[in-house]
Amino acid sequence: MEGDAGAPLEEEETSILESLSGTIAPFLTGEGIDAIDKQGYWVRDDDGELTTPLVDGKQCVYACFSDEGIAGCAIEKAWEKGLCDFRKPLSCHLYPVRIQKYPHYDALNYHRWPLCDAARVCGSKKGVRVFRFLKEALVRKYGEDWYRELEEYFILSGLKT
Ligand code: SF4
Known part of the structure; x- marks a missing residue:
């Protein structure tokens, strides 16, 4: 609304x-x-x-x-x-990530909005990363291999899983 x-x-x-x-x-x-x-x-x-x-x-x-x-x-x-x-538009499936298209790549930006505060609290309590919550939508857009690379990069980066 x-x-x-x-x-x-x-x-x-x-x-x-x-x-x-x-x-x-x-x-x-x-x-x-x-x-x-x-x-x-x-x-x-x-x-x-x-x-x-x-x-x-x-x-x-x-x-x-x-x-x-x-x-x-x-x-x-x-x-x-x-x-x-067709489940719904890709942008809805991917929200709160928004795609910004550039000539040679897409930037995936997290859209921070107070409306989603409760979801952020819930995700934090359950230890669910946004990119994992959005796995289905990310695979829909970029494919399984791309998502697997994202997981590998995340683990190699040393960030807490
Ligand atoms: S914004 Fe997207 S998910 Fe929401 S009702 Fe419209 S098409 Fe459906």
């Missing part, structure tokens, strides 16, 4: 979202459907970046809510039911 733009999208994800319109429709909220009708399945933000549209400048159009008011993702709900192979 916070922030001024939706989730960043990869170019190819725009057509995936369009192709999944019928599959995810049953999981969307009424206001999400209205917002998609007006804006489409994706938009360009003020910086020209591809993102998911927002409902009245608040939550992502793909957000859905349980009876207890817990937010979820309509795309992921469809994926959980085995209705599609």
Whole structure:
């Protein structure tokens, strides 16, 4: 519900979202459907970046809510039911890591936001490193070999595991 733009999208994800319109429709909220009708399945933000549209400048159009008011993702709900192979946009899967693309490499930056304070406390108590929490998403983007190298580098660096 916070922030001024939706989730960043990869170019190819725009057509995936369009192709999944019928599959995810049953999981969307009424206001999400209205917002998609007006804006489409994706938009360009003020910086020209591809993102998911927002409902009245608040939550992502793909957000859905349980009876207890817990937010979820309509795309992921469809994926959980085995209705599609696409789980959710990569940037959502990777959050709180954000990709900054440069001509010859990607920089992976940790996005520190007070909204995630509780998760940081929980991860710290359980001894879960962010990159391990994000293993599935990192493998999705960069592959198994890349992730294995990251683990090896981390251990060789002498940082506490
Ligand atoms: S996880 Fe789903 S609801 Fe949340 S920002 Fe990403 S696409 Fe939108």
